[in-house]
Amino acid sequence: MDIKLHIYEVNSLKTHVFSVDNFVDESLIYPQIVEAANFLRRDELVAFPTETVYGLGANAKSTAAVEKIFQAKGRPSDNPLIVHIASIEQLHEIACEIPDVAYTLMNHFWPGPLTMVLKKKEGISEKVTAGLDTVAVRMPAHPVALALIRASGLPIAAPSANRSGRPSPTIAKHVLDDLEGKIAAIVDGGATGIGVESTVVDCTQPVPVILRPGGVTKEEMEQIVGEVRIDPGLEEKEATPKSPGMKYTHYAPQAPLIVVKGSPSFLQTLIDKQKTEGKKVGVLTTEEQRHHYNADVVLTCGRRSDLSTVAHRLYDVLRQFDETDVDLIYSESFPSEGIGAAIMNRLMKAAGQQQIVEK
Secondary structure, three states, X not given: OOOOEEEEEEOOEEEEEEEXXXXXXXXXXXXXXXXXXXXXXXXXXXXXXXXXXXXXXXXXXXXXXXXXXHHXXXXXXXXXXXXXXXOHHHHHHHEEOOXXXXXXXXXXXXXXXXXXXXXXXXXXXXXXXXXOOEXXXXXOOOHHHHHHHHHHOOOEEOXXXXXXXXXXXXXXXXXXXXXXXXXOEEEEOOOOXXXXXXXXXXXXXXXXXXXXXXXXXXXXXXXXXXXXXXXXXXXOOOOOOOOOOOOOOOOOOOXXXXXXXXXXXXXXXXXXXXXXXXXXXXEEEOOOOHHHOOOOEEEEOOEOOEHHHHHHHHHHHHHHHOOOOOOEEEEEOOOOOOOHXXXXXXXXXXXXOOEEXXX
16 A cells, blocks of 8 residues: 655654555554554554544653643543553553453443543553543554554554644544644544544443543443433533543634533524624534525534434534634524434533523
């Protein structure tokens, strides 16, 4: 396979972009992935695709490397990171006291968009865990991610590869838009699949507790292990974050975003009011309901009849609003069951919890 290598010189770093087929054979050695793995072993940052979003990877055992993640993203240091692994052997190197329920979940959902919080072993940087006695771990279901982890021989700490607070990246261009010149390399494996991050579940409790909804739903887990709870910290702004994504505004476009829970006619009245005040208004809607709205910019993020399409396109559409001149964005709300729980979690964080409810 030919290496497609582009070099961008911005700020103080050259960002190397390695293009690979996202259907690579994990058992084979690809020169692009070897080069990217070499950067990781030198404690540099490498962005790479997963089945959820692009991650920004660093050697999870190196505090110097992990600190670069926080610097590049502008991420608060009390926000823990997820460690990505490619084998159960790697899991046993970084986690201990693993309960049976965790193994049951692994057997059903790994590799896949499920992150488990477990008791940590020594060896992982304290910067990864934000000083907690637990570590968040997942095995991604993406051949490029797995090949990169294996080639590096390291557990890889990796939050989403975007500036902190911005919508997460689902294509390599999003990574370049946010981090070009701030990281050593990007492995470009094309568009990601699910589009929202992994579910994070705390397996250190007697009953598993969801800390962040995501690609694996509460209902799917309950079919396998029985009762699964929702952590109240998802609603408490001042709660100490046990997991990535539990604190701070995330995923936000540049214009203020407000989630509207109500009928299309109610949302249109809000649009009309803002327009009379001279503001340009954007609307985030679905294919089924876009014809209801008369606004300056109307963007669809999928089909209400298939919320997986909304999850897949949500971040891309939020970024599209940044290419417009709207002063304000209204978003429809969605059912909070299944993948809808993850969609609403991301929308409310992007909106800074701002919501208008029709009475």
